Amino acid sequence: MAVRTIDVRERVMARNDELAALVRQRLQASGVPSFNLVSSPGSGKTSLLERTLEVLGEELGIAVMTGDVQTQNDADRLARRTERLVQAVVTGGACHLDAAQVTAALEAIDLERTRLLFIENVGNLVCPASWDLGETAKIVVLSVTEGEDKPLKYPKMFRMARYAVLNKIDLLPHLDFDLDLAVRYAREINPELRFFFTSARSGEGLDEWFQFLRAEARAPAHR
Amino acid sequence: MHELSLALEVCRIAEASAAPHPARAVRAVAVEVGKDAGIELENFRFCLEALLSDVPFAGARAELTTLPGTDLRVTHLEVDDGRPDD
Numbered sequence A: 001m002a003v004r005t006i007d008v009r010e011r012v013m014a015r016n017d018e019l020a021a022l023v024r025q026r027l028q029a030s031g032v033p034s035f036n037l038v039s040s041p042g043s044g045k046t047s048l049l050e051r052t053l054e055v056l057g058e059e060l061g062i063a064v065m066t067g068d069v070q071t072q073n074d075a076d077r078l079a080r081r082t083e084r085l086v087q088a089v090v091t092g093g094a095c096h097l098d099a100a101q102v103t104a105a106l107e108a109i110d111l112e113r114t115r116l117l118f119i120e121n122v123g124n125l126v127c128p129a130s131w132d133l134g135e136t137a138k139i140v141v142l143s144v145t146e147g148e149d150k151p152l153k154y155p156k157m158f159r160m161a162r163y164a165v166l167n168k169i170d171l172l173p174h175l176d177f178d179l180d181l182a183v184r185y186a187r188e189i190n191p192e193l194r195f196f197f198t199s200a201r202s203g204e205g206l207d208e209w210f211q212f213l214r215a216e217a218r219a220p221a222h223r
Numbered sequence B: 001m002h003e004l005s006l007a008l009e010v011c012r013i014a015e016a017s018a019a020p021h022p023a024r025a026v027r028a029v030a031v032e033v034g035k036d037a038g039i040e041l042e043n044f045r046f047c048l049e050a051l052l053s054d055v056p057f058a059g060a061r062a063e064l065t066t067l068p069g070t071d072l073r074v075t076h077l078e079v080d081d082g083r084p085d086d
């Protein structure tokens, strides 16, 4: 039998990156900034979004899609805080969202009414770092119960992120977590990281976060 | 953990690349894995071999080469065109 070689030379991420580029184009054309929230499971992504929707959901026309491996729990939680449709993406086992899922979820989002888009990724500090979703920026959430060394252990995620939220600071009195050390480690990996220090429980630090979001959101349409 | 998604995408690319050719069977799928691609090589090999053991590949080999860099790339396929050797 004759064995032949077929040249392929295709990057495995090529298709995802093409779709991500289309998402990015589409969001940019509508002027809608988008944030991809990434973290290990349970750092408080959904809690932070619940707080954010309560205060800014209407004001900033915030649209949300949320990825989960198996349930729609987060989408249900968020739907209670907003009038708008919360897009649930169940990945069916996959440890990350991809640009094809975001493309599909975007179909149901009215971008005209949207000034800011949040994408809550699957809780995982490794895999989501490799998938461009077409977002404006990744925001990595790290809770103070996870240990200061997580930026060193999961450098790619902290390198890919533009912002970091250190959450659950209400728990600091009960822990020996060294906030400055965590920030120093994260800046070793990514000197450009901008930090927020929050408690989605007590509300501490959320004002600065809200101010930031107000500044980032698309300007309201003139009528 | 994302190695399975990547292996699935490798198979999709391999299938699409083989489709236009009058090949009977894909014998091998050659993939370059960048050392900084964030991929656990043995896990990836396990996933890819598992997928290649099934239709439409029916036992094609996974040929993995590591090299510097961050890319993961399907470089080529070996196919059997079903013709007798010349």
Ligand SMILES: Nc1nc2c(ncn2[C@@H]2O[C@H](COP(=O)(O)OP(=O)(O)OP(=O)(O)O)[C@@H](O)[C@H]2O)c(=O)[nH]1
Residues within 6 Å of the ligand: A039, A040, A041, A042, A043, A044, A045, A046, A047, A048, A074, A122, A123, A124, A167, A168, A169, A170, A171, A198, A199, A200, A201, A202
């Ligand atoms: N004490 C305290 N608890 C918090 C805070 N934020 C979230 N939690 C709690 O942490 C747990 C996980 O919070 P979630 O918001 O579900 O975390 P998540 O990152 O969305 O989790 P996954 O989507 O499963 O990865 C819940 O029990 C929250 O009530 C906080 O600032 N302080």
Ligand SMILES: [Mg+2]
Residues within 6 Å of the ligand: A045, A046, A047, A074, A120
């Ligand atoms: Mg969540």
